[in-house]
Amino acid sequence: MTAPLAPVTLHTDQVHARLPELTVIDVRTPGEYASGHLPGALNIPLDRVRRALPELRYVAGRGGVLFVCASGARSENAARLLAGQGVPAATLAGGTGAWAAAGQDLERPAACDTRAGWSMERQVRFTAGALVLVGIALGLLVHPAFQILSAGIAGGLVFSALTDTCGMAAVLGRLPYNRPRAADLDAVLAALRGR
Known part of the structure; x- marks a missing residue:
């Protein structure tokens, strides 16, 4: 078994600089994800991260895994889960809220828009x-x-x-x-x- 690691917390400027090399996983619900997510982020709700562990272990060795949620709490739990399995993982401090507040763009694909229209x-x-x-x-x-x-x-x-x-x-x-x-x-x- 692999030794547990400590999850890393990255700030928006660090993530922006490294975004092309990171695999970004948004752990929010599909509705939250559709309301706006980091460019290129994939949606794996927090309760399904454990099922994705083999694939996440694979991509972690190819540039790193960054977990994101609205505020950073759920993504920190996901990063801790992977780090506990010996897989290096990071979380975005402040989540998509901090990302947007720093003036960074969020993707809102039309195919995923919620019918509610409100965040x-x-x-x-x-x-x-x-x-x-x-x-x-x-x-x-x-x-x-x-x-x-x-x-x-x-x-x-x-x-x-x-x-x-x-x-x-x-x-x-x-x-x-x-x-x-x-x-x-x-x-x-x-x-x-x-x-």
Whole structure:
């Protein structure tokens, strides 16, 4: 068995300089991936990375594997998984959010566009705000106990910020309009084998 390695964290300027030599794997859901991803990124959702391990091991020896997600939390988990198997892997600090904030382009292929038309972040902000307003309105008009809904959403947002995860995005990602198509893992694995 190969000795575990430590995953590497790269910043946007480092990734931009090395992008042609890296195999970029976006570990977000297909809906999130369709909303914008790094140029040339392939989509392997985090829960399917383990199945792609042989192919990822292969491409890691041919230039490196960079995992990317929205903020860097899921991609760090994927990089840790590979590094634990002795496969060198890196993650993009701050994810696609940092990439876009640095002025770098995101690909948004028309064939993968979600029917929702809104980014996942925008959907989360809208849903959270709407639920808070509903909780306040029902608390004022019907019964004060409905304000627990607003408190629950506020607590969820604080938890989301502290853990750098988003349960609401995970739930919204399962809605039909956020699922343009399932990730075609077999096609991605074939593309990795061809590199």
